[in-house]
Amino acid sequence: MFDKTDDKKEAKVLTKEKIDLQRLAREGQAALTVAGTSVRRVDDPLKVTGKLKYGADYPAEGFLHGKILRSPHPHARIKSINIKKAQELEGVAAVLLAKDVPGRNGFGAIIPDQPVICGDKVRFVGDGVALVAAESEKIAHQALSLIEVEYEPLPAVFDPREAMAEGAPKIHEKGNLLSYDKLIKGDVAAGFAQAEVIIERTYQVPFLEHAYIEPDMVMAIPQPDGTMLVEGPMQAPFTTRRNVAPVLGLPINKVRCRQIHMGGGFGGKEDSPIDIGCRAAVLAWHTKRPVRLALEREEITLQTAKRHPMIMEVKIGAKKDGTLTAFQGVIYDEQGAYASLGPRIPPAGGSHVHSMVMMAGPYEIPNVKVDAYLAYTNHPYGGAMRGFGAPQVHIAHEQVLDELATELGLSPLEIRRKNAFKLGSTTATGQVLNQSVGLRDTLEACAKAFEWDRRYKQTGYLDAQRSKRRGVGIGMGWYRTSIGTGFDGCGANVYVHEDGSVLLYSGITEMGQGAFTVLPQICAEELGVRLEDVRLVTPDTDLVPESGPTVGSRSTTLMGNAIIMAARQVKESLLETASMMLMVPVERLESKDRKIFDRDHPEKSLAFREAAARCMATGKRLIGQGWWTPPPASLDGHTGQGNPYFVYTYSTHMAQVVVDVETGEVDIEKYVAAFDVGKAINPRALEGQIEGGVGMGLGYALMEEVVITDGLIQNTSLQNYLIPTTLDVPDIQPVILEVKNEFGPYGAKGIGEMPNIPATPAILNAITNACGGRVRSLPADPEAVFWAIREAGGPPKE
Amino acid sequence: MAHAFEKLHWSRELEFGQYLTPGSLDDALQMLADGKGQARVIAGGTDVIPELRRRHLKASILVDITRLPELRGITQEGEDIVLGGLVTHAQAPASALIRERAGLLAQGCAAVGSPQIRNLGTLAGNLISGQPAADASIPLLALDARVTIASLEGEREVPLKEFFLDVGKTVLDSTREVLTRIRFRALGPDQGGCYLRLSKRKALCLPMLVCAVQVTADPQAKVIKEAAIALGPVAPVPFREVRTEESLRGAAASRQVIAQAAENASAWCSPRDSLLRGSCDYRQEMVKVFVRRGLTKALEQAGCTLD
Amino acid sequence: MHPGLKDGNMSTLKLSFKVNGKLTSLAVAPNALLVDVLREDLGLTGTKAGCREGECGACTVLLDGEPVNSCLLPAMKAAGREVTTIEGLVQEDGTLHALQQSFTDQGASQCGFCTPAMILNAKALLDKAPHPDEGQIRQALSGVLCRCTGYRKIVQAVQNIAQGK
Numbered sequence A: 001m002f003d004k005t006d007d008k009k010e011a012k013v014l015t016k017e018k019i020d021l022q023r024l025a026r027e028g029q030a031a032l033t034v035a036g037t038s039v040r041r042v043d044d045p046l047k048v049t050g051k052l053k054y055g056a057d058y059p060a061e062g063f064l065h066g067k068i069l070r071s072p073h074p075h076a077r078i079k080s081i082n083i084k085k086a087q088e089l090e091g092v093a094a095v096l097l098a099k100d101v102p103g104r105n106g107f108g109a110i111i112p113d114q115p116v117i118c119g120d121k122v123r124f125v126g127d128g129v130a131l132v133a134a135e136s137e138k139i140a141h142q143a144l145s146l147i148e149v150e151y152e153p154l155p156a157v158f159d160p161r162e163a164m165a166e167g168a169p170k171i172h173e174k175g176n177l178l179s180y181d182k183l184i185k186g187d188v189a190a191g192f193a194q195a196e197v198i199i200e201r202t203y204q205v206p207f208l209e210h211a212y213i214e215p216d217m218v219m220a221i222p223q224p225d226g227t228m229l230v231e232g233p234m235q236a237p238f239t240t241r242r243n244v245a246p247v248l249g250l251p252i253n254k255v256r257c258r259q260i261h262m263g264g265g266f267g268g269k270e271d272s273p274i275d276i277g278c279r280a281a282v283l284a285w286h287t288k289r290p291v292r293l294a295l296e297r298e299e300i301t302l303q304t305a306k307r308h309p310m311i312m313e314v315k316i317g318a319k320k321d322g323t324l325t326a327f328q329g330v331i332y333d334e335q336g337a338y339a340s341l342g343p344r345i346p347p348a349g350g351s352h353v354h355s356m357v358m359m360a361g362p363y364e365i366p367n368v369k370v371d372a373y374l375a376y377t378n379h380p381y382g383g384a385m386r387g388f389g390a391p392q393v394h395i396a397h398e399q400v401l402d403e404l405a406t407e408l409g410l411s412p413l414e415i416r417r418k419n420a421f422k423l424g425s426t427t428a429t430g431q432v433l434n435q436s437v438g439l440r441d442t443l444e445a446c447a448k449a450f451e452w453d454r455r456y457k458q459t460g461y462l463d464a465q466r467s468k469r470r471g472v473g474i475g476m477g478w479y480r481t482s483i484g485t486g487f488d489g490c491g492a493n494v495y496v497h498e499d500g501s502v503l504l505y506s507g508i509t510e511m512g513q514g515a516f517t518v519l520p521q522i523c524a525e526e527l528g529v530r531l532e533d534v535r536l537v538t539p540d541t542d543l544v545p546e547s548g549p550t551v552g553s554r555s556t557t558l559m560g561n562a563i564i565m566a567a568r569q570v571k572e573s574l575l576e577t578a579s580m581m582l583m584v585p586v587e588r589l590e591s592k593d594r595k596i597f598d599r600d601h602p603e604k605s606l607a608f609r610e611a612a613a614r615c616m617a618t619g620k621r622l623i624g625q626g627w628w629t630p631p632p633a634s635l636d637g638h639t640g641q642g643n644p645y646f647v648y649t650y651s652t653h654m655a656q657v658v659v660d661v662e663t664g665e666v667d668i669e670k671y672v673a674a675f676d677v678g679k680a681i682n683p684r685a686l687e688g689q690i691e692g693g694v695g696m697g698l699g700y701a702l703m704e705e706v707v708i709t710d711g712l713i714q715n716t717s718l719q720n721y722l723i724p725t726t727l728d729v730p731d732i733q734p735v736i737l738e739v740k741n742e743f744g745p746y747g748a749k750g751i752g753e754m755p756n757i758p759a760t761p762a763i764l765n766a767i768t769n770a771c772g773g774r775v776r777s778l779p780a781d782p783e784a785v786f787w788a789i790r791e792a793g794g795p796p797k798e
Numbered sequence B: 001m002a003h004a005f006e007k008l009h010w011s012r013e014l015e016f017g018q019y020l021t022p023g024s025l026d027d028a029l030q031m032l033a034d035g036k037g038q039a040r041v042i043a044g045g046t047d048v049i050p051e052l053r054r055r056h057l058k059a060s061i062l063v064d065i066t067r068l069p070e071l072r073g074i075t076q077e078g079e080d081i082v083l084g085g086l087v088t089h090a091q092a093p094a095s096a097l098i099r100e101r102a103g104l105l106a107q108g109c110a111a112v113g114s115p116q117i118r119n120l121g122t123l124a125g126n127l128i129s130g131q132p133a134a135d136a137s138i139p140l141l142a143l144d145a146r147v148t149i150a151s152l153e154g155e156r157e158v159p160l161k162e163f164f165l166d167v168g169k170t171v172l173d174s175t176r177e178v179l180t181r182i183r184f185r186a187l188g189p190d191q192g193g194c195y196l197r198l199s200k201r202k203a204l205c206l207p208m209l210v211c212a213v214q215v216t217a218d219p220q221a222k223v224i225k226e227a228a229i230a231l232g233p234v235a236p237v238p239f240r241e242v243r244t245e246e247s248l249r250g251a252a253a254s255r256q257v258i259a260q261a262a263e264n265a266s267a268w269c270s271p272r273d274s275l276l277r278g279s280c281d282y283r284q285e286m287v288k289v290f291v292r293r294g295l296t297k298a299l300e301q302a303g304c305t306l307d
Numbered sequence C: 001m002h003p004g005l006k007d008g009n010m011s012t013l014k015l016s017f018k019v020n021g022k023l024t025s026l027a028v029a030p031n032a033l034l035v036d037v038l039r040e041d042l043g044l045t046g047t048k049a050g051c052r053e054g055e056c057g058a059c060t061v062l063l064d065g066e067p068v069n070s071c072l073l074p075a076m077k078a079a080g081r082e083v084t085t086i087e088g089l090v091q092e093d094g095t096l097h098a099l100q101q102s103f104t105d106q107g108a109s110q111c112g113f114c115t116p117a118m119i120l121n122a123k124a125l126l127d128k129a130p131h132p133d134e135g136q137i138r139q140a141l142s143g144v145l146c147r148c149t150g151y152r153k154i155v156q157a158v159q160n161i162a163q164g165k
């Protein structure tokens, strides 16, 4: 492959505000009363009664219904469009074409390369060619069918390697190679020379659909003062606003984005609200009426971002004792038609760069080289999906490690014990891990809970007919907390009122992960009030400070710190006031459970609300603002060396499966997943993240795949895009370890994405252990497992 | 290669204008006749509604037959079991009669969709959908079921073997006829049945392969008297592997015979290559496994354990 | 009012049925689906729609006590019958149904989109078999997809009630 030097400059990193996080990290569970406990989720009463309003639950009265005409071609030039018939249909308020976009005709989470309405050409089946707004959903649909578009089909390209080849059809003007990045640590040639065993393998993963159960929708409501209000389920209101404003030709302060509670997001509702938000806003801008744009399930699959498919070539070398000497990887990462969240945002943002950084796995390897290519194709596009480029490469490194272990005659546990990161290890990017490295602890804890030694010995056939065979497997992983971009800040405001009640303003969204419970927990803990005293303001770009997107497993840690900073500002003035009221020096005062008291003489106390009322009466500060950015990220554009992310979460999963060696069917019998999370702020909610993540990882291993022919997705509905049911997911046993993160609130680090990542290879490795065959191109559905067994020369004899 | 508008654009609004709820079978048949081809029967709706939504099916009048008392119930008539046209996939396996005397049908019904879908969808609808791998159709086919079809012209009884015409097509015309009864012989003590299914997930999933087997055996002599093997999807319609069945008539109930039968069945059937539900090659291999396992289990149930 | 009615070319039908114990009568379009009548005409938005073709189960309601997909049900099928939605489980005084409480205690709800359907399916099971085992619970819930929880806490929430905890 060709080499291309990266000339992107690193962005300036914002300075980190001072906060005594070391002290926080050191604080043990004993000192905490609200944070660190499994309080019930704040939003539960509304959820279990059906009262919680999701986007679709808002009445559609008075709204126009927006719809999108989609391209039937993967790649074509638009020759002409006739909208006359559609415009004449009664009840149609607007039919819009590219020329009607008031501002920039492009949106995108990183690069605005996707047209709001395509003007000259279309780049995937599903690209938006015209927009319609009508009085009813039915009329809007009918209007779409009346639009006549003449296309000149262009040759299309569906494979990233073909897309990069000389003479390939050009999808975008600047060429099909969207990003090339490389990582060089040590000298791989020398590393392979030292190796006693070298193996090379290729692994492949398909596009994946998020399959959140709540369909996407958005409402764009023009305000009397010319502001555009965009409401809907969205993970990143600020990113949506950053796109809607230029598309309408408005300054940022004239667009307001408000989150409605999400029925799941998993990264998908980072992109899609930008897409439908911009489109609904353009329709609302033209019609001057509120517009509601809701996608049917099939349309979501057709139109919105997916998990990137990849082809990963791996070469790995080791000494006979299992010590790794070199790792070389090439990633062909398929972006699809538009850039979405794929390309690099300096220094270390973008899913593509993340894949590169993570590819060698959480192992000490002195010599590493990774070449990562990200290419446009005429397929739907890849975006963020729970793990952001990491799940794919874990599938490669965890499998190749097992394949190497087999060559070396080592057990999967032994080879990991030999090479796993520990405190002081150096990563593939040259980063020294000098704090909060609990990987090996998770390995041992998982092995113990799973009873690895016993189960590893008890693999083999279950029946006399030799049709069912049992096996076990390990998946290990690491995941960042933060996004590695220049801007990775979180702002929070805390208002204490004279009656002691609190409003917390944060832009971190709730999609089911529990942010609306965990963040108030941190706020209550820090102020010394009860959880029910804190009310969280739903993210609204007009009200809450910029918080960045709710992605990258960053919320609890980054926003948690910002909240602590904000709360401390208020607490300072509360304690000063209390000090005068109690005649006790500030240093001796503590605030807990609605009481401020003298640590040495706890009977000397007053109610939190009394101090608040006094502050109010005397004009003392009751508002705090916190702003926290992680330690600066760095990653050299030429060598891929640096400190891309400031802390990592670690995990080990173990699975026991039974494979029907005659049919290829897989049953999961036992599953244990151990995590080093720094600190569990709400252990029960954390377990929920683990169990749900593992469920999703199992789907990736066993059944999930977006099937595309001639650019058209064949399984757009949930009938054919399969995600695990109650009968597919086993009883997952979570194990939580806490190796404190110096930079996290009470020592916490991220957990949102980690759980699904090692689950996939753990299952794949267990399948191989059970049946001898290895599925290197996902999913490992019964047919794939069946052929893998054939390829391995049939099922094991014993 | 422009893809169809219907595959890229969806509307939640269903395109039918009349919903009729007859109180008797005669009324229903009259309403259908009055509809002159524009009316269609709806029972559970688990096929009709999605098909209308996908615009695969066009009908302007729906005639809901779920309130017809004459179509209810599971009864035994001599050695026959008779299912009314409205018996659902949940009701069939809930009946002790079906579980004990037609276990393979109980299993097939229990594999359909989800509990909610089984509460709605009827066995008759499963037959009428004409899908080659329908979970109730395959066991009913193995049970040599016959169906009664009513129209204004009167009633007729059709053996299932002659019922299916092509993918999605049967001898029943849903614009004027109603399937009123399904009848088959209950399994006797010298008989056994087995239902097997292969799918990518364990619930809510269309099958990659379905196989139902019914055997009559002489356990003393260890001889297979009769065997019925139904498979899907290995042809455009639910399929009886007649040649294999014939080769088994009077054959010894041995592992070797069964293995040979499985090989034959696999060689003689020709499943389609499906992107979503398995290649032809794989499904042929699976026919081999399923016919072997199915015969073995059915024989066991008939009191004929293989050594 | 259901959007179908606005076209004016369809005669409406009168639908009378019991919803959460209350006798309810309203005019519906012939092509109206129960899910939309509940959500739009009756404001019972606790019933969700995730796929509209019977695959996600989010739209589950109880029809005469049996769970069904309300997206597959022409509204007129409910005529003369009793429909229970998640809203019908809460007692008049606001007390939660034991299952609702158990889901909260167990943390069985994440995004919550599948929660009403899960609870209704579990209720139908427990009404028939008060002490189901884990297999029966998983079977009864197998028609509702949850992308968030991995099902463990949902199954546990039902188990806790089954075991009288």
Ligand code: FES
Pocket (backbone or CB within 6 Å): C048, C049, C050, C051, C052, C053, C054, C055, C056, C057, C058, C059, C060, C069, C070, C071, C072
């Ligand atoms: S909306 Fe009814 S099953 Fe999905």
Ligand code: FES
Pocket (backbone or CB within 6 Å): A213, A263, A264, A512, C108, C109, C110, C111, C112, C113, C114, C115, C145, C146, C147, C148, C149
């Ligand atoms: S909690 Fe989100 S789908 Fe179940």
